[in-house]
Amino acid sequence: TSENLTKEKADYIYQRLRKQITSIDSEACPQSFVFFVFGASGDLAKKKIYPTLWWLYRDGFLPEHICFVGYARSQLTIEKIFQNADKYMKVHDHERDLYKKFLELNHYVCGSYDKSEDFDKLNHEANKISQHTSAHRFFYLALPPSVYGSVSELISTHCRPGAPGWVRLIVEKPFGKDLQSSNILSGHLSKFYAEEEIYRIDHYLGKEMVQNIMVLRFSNRIFSRVWNRDSVAAVKIIFKEDIGTQGRGGYFDEFGIIRDVIQNHLMQILSIVAMEKPRSTTGEDIRDEKVKVLRCIAPIKSENVVIGQYLGDKESKDSERQLGYLDDAGVPKDSTTPTYAQTILYINNERWDGVPFILRAGKALNEKKAEIRIQFRDVPGGMFDENGSKAPLARDELVVRIQPDEAIYLKVNTKRPGEMSYSIEETELDLTYNERYRGVKLPDAYERLILDVFMGSRINFVRSDELQEAWRIVDPILTEIDQKKLPVVPYKFGAAGLPQAFDAAVKHGYVFT
Numbered sequence: 001t002s003e004n005l006t007k008e009k010a011d012y013i014y015q016r017l018r019k020q021i022t023s024i025d026s027e028a029c030p031q032s033f034v035f036f037v038f039g040a041s042g043d044l045a046k047k048k049i050y051p052t053l054w055w056l057y058r059d060g061f062l063p064e065h066i067c068f069v070g071y072a073r074s075q076l077t078i079e080k081i082f083q084n085a086d087k088y089m090k091v092h093d094h095e096r097d098l099y100k101k102f103l104e105l106n107h108y109v110c111g112s113y114d115k116s117e118d119f120d121k122l123n124h125e126a127n128k129i130s131q132h133t134s135a136h137r138f139f140y141l142a143l144p145p146s147v148y149g150s151v152s153e154l155i156s157t158h159c160r161p162g163a164p165g166w167v168r169l170i171v172e173k174p175f176g177k178d179l180q181s182s183n184i185l186s187g188h189l190s191k192f193y194a195e196e197e198i199y200r201i202d203h204y205l206g207k208e209m210v211q212n213i214m215v216l217r218f219s220n221r222i223f224s225r226v227w228n229r230d231s232v233a234a235v236k237i238i239f240k241e242d243i244g245t246q247g248r249g250g251y252f253d254e255f256g257i258i259r260d261v262i263q264n265h266l267m268q269i270l271s272i273v274a275m276e277k278p279r280s281t282t283g284e285d286i287r288d289e290k291v292k293v294l295r296c297i298a299p300i301k302s303e304n305v306v307i308g309q310y311l312g313d314k315e316s317k318d319s320e321r322q323l324g325y326l327d328d329a330g331v332p333k334d335s336t337t338p339t340y341a342q343t344i345l346y347i348n349n350e351r352w353d354g355v356p357f358i359l360r361a362g363k364a365l366n367e368k369k370a371e372i373r374i375q376f377r378d379v380p381g382g383m384f385d386e387n388g389s390k391a392p393l394a395r396d397e398l399v400v401r402i403q404p405d406e407a408i409y410l411k412v413n414t415k416r417p418g419e420m421s422y423s424i425e426e427t428e429l430d431l432t433y434n435e436r437y438r439g440v441k442l443p444d445a446y447e448r449l450i451l452d453v454f455m456g457s458r459i460n461f462v463r464s465d466e467l468q469e470a471w472r473i474v475d476p477i478l479t480e481i482d483q484k485k486l487p488v489v490p491y492k493f494g495a496a497g498l499p500q501a502f503d504a505a506v507k508h509g510y511v512f513t
């Protein structure tokens with residue numbers, strides 16, 4: 001059946017990947033790897049990094065001679081770190097023995113983020129643990145950006161392996177706070193690392209449907225022919241969350257939703273949706289095209305921006321929803337940081353001139369959802385009006401649902417079944433993954449991305465010039481928001497969005513179907 005076929009294919013891909021990984025292991029001497037987790041005591045390490053390393057290890061994707069070294073300032077033990085992470089690891093009973101082996105490969109070293117002697121100690125410990133001075137090394141910085149500078153420098157100056165061992169540095173967002181600080185950080189990293197040693201993670205690039213955009217666009221003539229201003233009326237890229245800042249307010253208040261989600265996740269999606277066809281699937285060819293299209297976008301104008309901040313819903317039975325953004329412990333009571341934003345931008349090139357790209361992101365809304373909507377222009381001619389149909393034809397729309405429930409569906413008009421006249425109904429050609437690919441495991445974004453780092457594939461990581469362009473586009477509007485020049489519209493926790501944003505989208509040519 002097609003279901004078995006799909007499973008077979010998935011297994012085949014797994015096997016292929018596994019081969020690539022193990023061939024890294026055997027191709028050169030030394031054959032050892034050390035994976036460092038900086039900020040091992042933190043939230044990201046607990047929720048994502050350690051669980052992902054375990055799943056990759058469990059599924060046989062990691063090289064045989066590998067060890068893991070956690071590093072942070074807290075006086076902890078590796079046992080304590082794994083106790084804290086336990087509920088995220090999802091270990092099944094039959095995996096207990098394997099899990100024990102994984103735990104034995106893990107170690108913890110405690111030290112500062114700014115003292116040379118601590119990094120010397122770390123280097124020494126890692127050599128001892130891996131029994132190699134030239135093992136290849138991965139450094140995952142699961143740390144607040146305030147310490148990226150000193151940590152990246154000290155790693156490079158004290159923890160590089162001897163030849164032929166190499167280094168891969170994995171950096172988490174935010175990559176700076178604005179164009180200037182991002183450029184400073186990039187400049188700093190480039191002093192100590194070659195660009196090919198740096199893996200800037202944007203975890204949206206590891207999501208199945210984001211990775212699918214290129215295949216959908218460039219392997220289907222039916223789409224490639226209409227993917228332009230002649231056929232497309234508007235593009236919407238939406239991110240919605242049904243949770244508030246949940247105690248992360250301290251971090252969030254310094255950034256706001258545009259820096260947290262739009263500048264990175266949504267802008268990355270936009271660049272893949274809008275770029276020209278890359279010459280090949282190599283990382284550099286793809287990233288070249290992404291940069292090229294970003295260069296065609298002017299900085300966002302304030303008249304094309306709507307921002308908002310959520311209030312608690314006092315009538316809600318859910319105690320979390322009763323709390324507004326300003327009730328979050330780390331948030332100043334007079335904060336005007338946006339938790340919701342819509343920005344509309346235009347791409348000044350031959351393919352997209354005049355087509356609005358509507359990027360919308362919000363926390364504390366009515367649902368969790370991320371999707372891309374490509375809305376096509378009205379059908380010209382009005383043939384069906386003569387048959388008494390009063391309403392205009394609904395526009396066709398291609399929807400790529402990134403989460404939850406990955407799906408691609410195309411909204412089309414059909415004849416209402418069974419009717420004698422040409423009565424028209426809007427329906428969907430629906431590819432919902434849960435139904436069509438039932439049983440196929442879709443790896444978590446971090447699983448794919450960390451595996452990419454192991455394989456040395458940079459396709460799904462952000463290059464410094466991409467980053468610079470993305471900041472250039474949002475920088476002026478961020479300054480205006482920081483200087484409180486834009487009104488912040490309040491909305492209630494659980495709202496569908498801001499009416500002002502919906503109206504603006506309509507004004508720019510989007511039609512709600």
Ligand code: NDP
Pocket residue numbers: 039040041042043044045047072073074113141142143144145146147172173174
């Ligand atoms: P945490 O706040 O949990 O920080 C990680 C560790 O860094 C802490 O355990 C602490 O370790 C150390 N640390 C915390 N604050 C400081 C400080 N002011 N100065 C020096 N060290 C500090 O961060 P997260 O784990 O949540 O995030 C890590 C990185 O990943 C951040 O850049 C974040 O933006 C990014 N990220 C996080 C996500 C998440 O879901 N958590 C999602 C996406 C990105 P110790 O005191 O033991 O040294």
Ligand code: BG6
Pocket residue numbers: 203241260261370
């Ligand atoms: C992170 C943001 O990058 O992405 C968070 O900092 C947000 O604010 C998260 O909640 C959303 O990720 P996902 O994968 O749950 O959609």
